[in-house]
């Protein structure tokens with residue numbers, strides 16, 4: 001099959017990097033996980049901490065069997081698919097293969113593209129820069145809003161009414177503005193106890 005056709009089918013995917021680390025953010029923070037970072041993103045967040053991922057063409061296109069083989073080299077059985085924006089691709093074949101190999105599958109997504117894949121946990125981090133696709137709201141397990149500006153609290157509430165009742169609600173300071181916003185995040189969570197704080201703990205630990 002031609003590469004382009006295989007990428008469209010989701011049987012080959014552009015891989016920026018893959019690494020075994022500790023999930024630093026959100027509900028699974030502290031859990032060992034194999035990260036699969038797919039290349040390509042069209043959302044364009046001004047504060048994105050992985051801008052190098054944006055151009056899909058920069059990254060090698062690999063068969064999903066090879067990607068899963070990489071994950072099998074480590075003892076942990078939690079995989080986090082991230083990017084870039086992973087939902088730019090059809091994730092059905094990759095997640096099916098991961099599950100056949102005994103992995104738990106989590107995703108980190110902006111929700112800017114139609115949902116695909118078989119996931120045990122969906123972390124939805126909506127962005128002002130590109131409106132989420134409506135398919136994300138019924139599947140999000142965690143709503144993780146990055147706080148970069150004071151208007152982001154209202155932005156967070158706007159999305160909180162659209163996700164499922166039991167969806168976890170997290171506020172995460174944008175890394176470079178952490179010192180500026182951490183106190184208002186703490187105050188907000190204390191007065192709106194349906195929210196929790198999420199920190200990028202891997203950055204404090206200085207691990208990938």
Ligand SMILES: C[S@@+](CC[C@H](N)C(=O)[O-])C[C@H]1O[C@@H](n2cnc3c(N)ncnc32)[C@H](O)[C@@H]1O
Pocket residue numbers: 041047048049050082083084085086108109110111124125144146172173174175176200
């Ligand atoms: C790099 S993104 C990749 C996945 C997907 N494109 C997304 O945005 O959800 C992974 C996570 O990091 C968060 N993130 C990216 N840059 C950040 C920053 N500078 N500070 C805090 N969180 C950040 C995103 O909101 C997202 O939850």
Ligand SMILES: Nc1nc2[nH]cc(C(=O)O)c2c(=O)[nH]1
Pocket residue numbers: 021022023024025035050082083108202207208
């Ligand atoms: N350790 C670690 N945890 C993470 N949680 C979400 C990440 C991401 O970039 O998607 C990330 C990451 O890049 N590293």
Ligand code: SF4
Pocket residue numbers: 041042043044045048049050051053083084085110127
């Ligand atoms: S959607 Fe994710 S990968 Fe894309 S620019 Fe925003 S934070 Fe970066």
Ligand SMILES: [Mg+2]
Pocket residue numbers: 049050
């Ligand atoms: Mg990251």
